[in-house]
Amino acid sequence: EVQLVESGGRVVRPGGSLxxxxxxxxxTFDDYxxxxxxxxPGKGPEWVSxxxxxxxxxxYADPVKGRFTISRDNARNSLYLQMNSLRAEDTAxxxxxxxxxxxxxxxxxxxxxxxxxxx
Amino acid sequence: xxVLTQPPSLSVAPGQTATFTCVGDxxxxxxxxxxxxxxxxxxxxxxxDDSDRPSGIPDRFSGSNSANTATLTxxxxxxxxxADYYCQVWDITSDRPVFGGGxxxxxx
Numbered sequence: 001e002v003q004l005v006e007s008g009g010r011v012v013r014p015g016g017s018l019x020x021x022x023x024x025x026x027x028t029f030d031d032y033x034x035x036x037x038x039x040x041p042g043k044g045p046e047w048v049s050x051x052x053x054x055x056x057x058x059x060y061a062d063p064v065k066g067r068f069t070i071s072r073d074n075a076r077n078s079l080y081l082q083m084n085s086l087r088a089e090d091t092a093x094x095x096x097x098x099x100x101x102x103x104x105x106x107x108x109x110x111x112x113x114x115x116x117x118x119x
Numbered sequence: 120x121x122v123l124t125q126p127p128s129l130s131v132a133p134g135q136t137a138t139f140t141c142v143g144d145x146x147x148x149x150x151x152x153x154x155x156x157x158x159x160x161x162x163x164x165x166x167x168d169d170s171d172r173p174s175g176i177p178d179r180f181s182g183s184n185s186a187n188t189a190t191l192t193x194x195x196x197x198x199x200x201x202a203d204y205y206c207q208v209w210d211i212t213s214d215r216p217v218f219g220g221g222x223x224x225x226x227x
Contacts (some may be wrong), residue, residue, distance in 0.1 A: 035216075044205055044220045045154075045162065061215065096160055103150035103168055104209045104216055109161040 002026040002108055004056045004096050005079030009113030016086050016117070022079040022110055026063060030054065030074040035098035036081045038092040038115075047091075049081065050099065063089070121210035123219035130225045131196045139191040139222050141206030149208040151189040153182060156221075157202045165204075166191060193224075201226045 008020040020036070035050040048058045049070040058070050069082040079096050091116050097106035124142045131137040141151060151169050154162035164173055166182040169189065179194045193200055206219040 045207075045218045047216045047218070051214075053156075058216070092140040101167065103152070105152040105164055105167045105207070106154075106216075107167070107173060109163070111161050 004098065004108060004110035006094065006096050006110045006113040009115045010114045011118060012086055013119055014087060014117055016100070018083045018086060018115060020081040020083065020094055020113060020115070021097075022081075022100075024077045024079065024096075027098070029072075031076040034072060034079045035045060035097050035099055036070060036079075036094060037097055037106065037109070038090075038094045039112075040092045045095075048094070051079070081113070086115075088117050091115060091117045120213055120215075121208070121217050123206055123208065123217055125204075125206060125219040125222045127220070128223045128225065130227055132227045133198060135196055136224045137193040137196050138222055139193075139201070139204050139206075139224075141189040141191070141219050142187055143189075143208065144187060146187055146189050146208065147185045149184075149211075150181065151184050153191045154205045154207065155200075155202045156205065158169075162205065175197055196226055198226050200224060 005023045026049045033052045036048040037045050039045045051058045051070045054074050067085045083089045093112040095109045095112045097109045100107050153166040155165045156162040157177045165176050165180045169184040170182040181192045183190045205221045210217045
């Protein structure tokens with residue numbers, strides 16, 4: 001069974017840092033690009049960042065560019081998101097998702113981890 | 120940036136057909152993917168590339184895409200279909216994925 005499990009979400013002060021992890025299983029991890037997608041409760045999903053199969057290519061949404069860093073460790077079947085200079089507007093559920101196809105769908109998604117930025 | 124517009128809500132009686140729309144400029148030139156999200160759960164893809172279904176998704180779910188509107192149709196709606204539904208495309212201009220704001224389906 002393909003499974004993605006996120007961890008690392010917690011309450012953090014504005015300006016603080018946090019590292020999210022996503023453990024993948026049930027598929028050949030280094031065959032796929034991966035992404036982080038966040039969602040404020042009651043709102044639609046917002047793509048945050050993506051990485052190709054070997055980590056050689058990364059991309060970021062404008063609101064997080066320069067503050068967040070995506071990375072992966074294929075030996076550990078793991079995806080990461082280093083989040084620095086956190087702001088209140090970064091508060092959301094953060095999901096990792098497997099990229100699919102030439103048209104870039106997301107399937108499956110992990111269960112999500114909640115990041116709350118508050119003083 | 121590319122914008123996808125979805126009506127916020129849709130109500131359908133059990134056994135009837137639910138039709139969701141996703142409007143975008145020349146969306147017919149994009150491949151559209153649809154996700155179902157039940158309360159407290161992660162999104163699940165129900166249609167990809169306009170009209171293909173992942174394994175395990177019932178054939179009651181179907182999709183189409185033309186001109187400025189993509190459509191997700193659920194036939195013979197069941198109570199278990201009650202959820203939020205989101206459309207998504209890859210924006211060629213920004214080279215980024217874009218999601219619609221979602222439609223909440225209420226089964227009466």
